[in-house]
Amino acid sequence: MTDSPNLEKQTEQFRASFTRVRDEMMKMMVGQKSVVEGVLVAFFAGGHVLLEGVPGLGKTMLVRTLAEAVNLKFSRVQFTPDLMPADIVGTNMIAEDENGKKSFQFQPGPVFANIVLADEINRATPKTQSALLEAMQEHHVTVGGTQHRLEQPFLVLATQNPLEMEGTYPLPEAQLDRFFFKLKVAFPTADDLHTILDRTTAREHPEIRKVLASPQEVVELREVVRQVPLAKDVQTHAINLVLATHPSEKQASPLAKKYVRYGASPRGAQALILAGKIHALLDNRYHVSRADIDQAAPAALRHRILLNFEGEAEGTNTDEVIAEILKQYAG
């Protein structure tokens, strides 16, 4: 049990760490502040992120920069259709010792890192996808009957290319639900492009400083986040937002009733609360407000809402449904 002054210091430390990491990342990422903050929120909340954007927007750079800034092990997996699960989780290999005795030794896969970038996850087969998704959920992998725990903190940032959908294996809804946030990486503006070109084609390269000392610090900072309290009414607000995505519920919005097949799961409410806590701390508050919940709603819910045929045919996207729900509960 930490006492109040200590806790205050910790929250202050969290705020500072978050800001510094963000600033370090913004050195490399131009015009993607919301994405950077979203990734950081998910990171400190202990969740995984699905990044969607066309190639060349710096998604890999973002993850790499994050890993550098927080001083954590980083690995990258390029998902291809021929990628096997063992390519992700690792496999047992025959090794010979100095005495010539042969035995199986486990060779860990790229998933054994703190931050894993799963590039174009939708290109791999479902079997390969499930291997990663199991690791994301369980924080361990099973190879040859042996369970191997993953190091904490463990963050997976998966990417999806919305252009090349042919020959891909879109993630099933149950798997999408495991991602804390789904962030859309938008194409940079003209001014942002100027800045990108200035930074990346010049002689000088920005240097990323390590903000956090060790993985343990991340774990501690995550603990601080979880201590932030919230009022019953605020929690009710988060619940109402989730229930409003379900067409069969009385709180459902008109668009949800019309275009949604299935709404967000309780993981969506968890994501809302955890993200809200982080937003509260960043706002120098020790309590979560409804505005904090609303701020996290689009990223936390957009990949958890399944549209029906009519919705897809109409070209409706889930962001519109979420916007209507937020307006309904703006009060």
Added chain:
Amino acid sequence: MKTPPIDVVLRNLRAARRRLSSQLLLTTLVKMGLLAGAVLVIFGAVNRWLLGRMPWDPQVAAGVGIGAAVLALLIMIARRRSLPEVAGLVDRLGETRDRFLTALDFSKTQDDGPMRAMAVEECVRFVGAGKFAQLIPVRVPREAIYLLVPIVAVALLQWEARESFAARQTETAAARAAVEDTARKLEELARQAEKTSEESKSDDLKKLAEQLQRSAEELRANATNPEEAEKSALREISALEQLVQEMQKSAPSVTPEEMKALAKALAENEATKEAAAEMSAGDLAKAAAALEKALQKLEENKDERTSEEIKKALEDAVKKLAEQKQLSEAMQKLAEQMRKAGAGKSGQSSEAAKQLAQMLRQMAQGKTGQSSDSQNAQAMQQLLSALQNMKFGEGQPQPGGQPQPGQTPGIVMMESFGKGDPGAVPAPGDPQQPSGQPGSERDTGTTDTPFGKDRVKPGENAQAQQIAGRQGEGQSLQQSLTSAGDSSKSNRGYKDLYEAMAPAAQEAVLQENIPLGSRFFIKRYFESIRPKE
């Protein structure tokens, strides 16, 4: 760690709730005011135009107003918001990031989480630094402007009703004033009649007195319109006049010739000779007594034959009279009674004589017999004259029948035959109905017989008309007479007056350029007022 106190937060919330309640009270008051205004307007309109009363009285209006205010207060109390509701509202208005709500929620639960206490502290600090109660506006609702509508409507209705009722009251007062004089005169006449009835013990006068009093009271009670009041006063006076005239009808009397013939018939028989002598002497009361005595004797003696002779003699006398001239009303009655008696059973011969005796007795009472009856007749005549004076609007009835100084006792004012309005146009009268009074309406002065021409009775639909004359500018002499009826003897004073004024009147008429068509009416008028010789 204990949750720190949130007094500041509660203070702000309670202040905000008070402001919310005040705003709600203002809004509800306006709505209730509009409702009360509508009720008052409808209530007032129903009272004013359907029931003809003043729209409201102050108690009703005050009651409606107080009721509306109380209802508004009750609604405000019922819809008073709870502190969490107020907190949510203030958080939204003040963009406080749910600090009020969080502080309220955290203060209720006893959780020893350290960050909870820090959260409450931070909320209290934040709330203490601002004035959030002011975020709740308290202003008069925009709908209050519509209150002007019922207020103006109520004011207009009240003003209109006041004006209307005031005008009505003025009219009623004017009408009452218009009839007050007449009513007072009628009451005075009633008192006089009452007094005379007590003295003479006359039921007729007593009834008349009561009728006069009733008329006076009715005049006052029904006086609402000045024009109608005058007309109703005239109608009342005319009705009373008619009543007095009917009461005045005394017992039918016979003419002197008829009396002579009857006396002669009675003298033929020994039994009724005494009665005949008294009749010839003019003492009708004694003649009636003598006749009754004789008849009684005949009945005791069962002398049918004498009774039959008497009856036959009377019948013959009546027949002879009828052949010569028209019988008076009294004689006609007697003849009819004799016929009835003759048609009856045998042994009723004395009935005719009995009828004659009764008639004589009535005549005696109607003439000079008893002082109370003459007093009655005099009183009635005075009453009639007074009513006629009132009707034509000139002359004053003498209070208590006392003459004015300088006047001969027992004289009442004559009515003047004109309204005194020089500009008035005389209305044409019915040529069949001679105008002017007193005097016999049948006597035009140009016939041979004293009975005058046959009276042409007006048709059933004929209406009585009052002919308004115009008083000239010349001198006039008026003298009131105590008796001026068909059956009374002419007062010598009237005869003198007539003889004095006739030449002057004739000269005035001759000087006037009277249209030919009107000369007959004027001549007939003067002939009608000529005293009978």
